[in-house]
């Protein structure tokens with residue numbers, strides 16, 4: 482059992498005792514017959530994705546912890562070579578420092594609590610802080626005494642076409658960003674520019690355009706800059722989405738960075754989803770069927786938030802111990818266990834036409850923004866966790882050693 486609470490009163494994922502359990506999802510379901518959602522972690526898939534990204538990216542790779550802070554997930558990333566962590570809160574900083582005394586921690590939230598800055602800098606050795614306003618610069622200087630800082634200016638981007646657009650909340654306008662670079666320069670050992678193109682960004686050109694804009698800002702500022710942080714947003718596959726391969730994003734970044742001609746500047750990236758999405762799935766149980774509606778034991782207040790309003794279609798697979806279904810697949814929508822009518826997931830999710838109450842369904846690509854969004858709403862706060870070694874339901878081109886599941 483893990484000892485971390487992700488949010489409010491939600492119970493931590495409850496680890497099944499490891500001894501003598503099968504290492505594949507179907508075998509585990511047959512052995513455990515779980516009535517609560519069962520999170521299945523694939524540490525080898527996560528380590529493989531991390532290795533691929535680290536090998537492909539021409540610079541420093543930090544993992545965006547918010548995406549999945551589960552300790553077993555962080556250990557898998559560490560095994561895959563990740564040594565840098567993008568944290569956004571005192572809680573994340575504490576978690577990473579406790580688990581990995583040697584980790585490099587970067588505080589990449591542009592608006593921070595004063596106490597969080599003090600704790601990160603004073604107790605956990607964090608030196609890298611992001612900001613997008615003069616007020617935040619003053620705050621960071623006041624809370625750290627200005628000692629040993631590296632400062633990164635978060636640049637806002639025009640609205641793009643990422644699945645999750647992040648342009649509306651953080652980031653300084655280009656002229657303001659240039660002014661902040663000048664203001665921060667005297668206080669920074671290393672100075673940088675960062676941006677975030679938005680999550681699940683399917684367009685390699687978005688990184689190229691953002692790099693060109695950042696280069697303009699750096700030239701306007703007229704001061705030396707040492708870091709260009711291209712953020713996260715790298716996409717993974719979903720049933721209706723085959724993203725361009727990782728190599729296309731890396732080529733766009735390399736080409737734009739070369740064209741920007743920024744001598745002495747080092748690249749950083751902050752991937753979240755791309756490293757962990759394929760590394761966990763959730764097994765749910767069908768509690769009722771009404772025609773094409775399946776009432777299941779997890780939903781938008783649990784690990785399936787992105788299947789709700791954001792409308793993600795996740796890969797699914799029927800699990801019925803002892804008897805395989807051979808009938809054709811038809812579309813279903815899912816309904817979560819809470820009483821809220823908003824607790825529904827349109828899908829469509831393609832499953833054998835004879836799905837029935839008591840069946841289990843494995844839902845894949847939930848290593849990112851799944852477990853970390855669970856709540857205790859309506860008392861549905863329990864979920865289990867196991868580690869498995871079989872292939873995930875979907876494979877994203879360019880990531881890892883793991884082949885597509887049969």
Ligand SMILES: *Cc1c(COP(=O)(O)O)cnc(C)c1O
Nearest residue numbers: 545680681713714751752753754
């Ligand atoms: C959420 C976030 C990330 C990770 O984004 P992904 O789309 O999961 O790769 C990286 N950097 C910042 C600043 C973020 O807010």
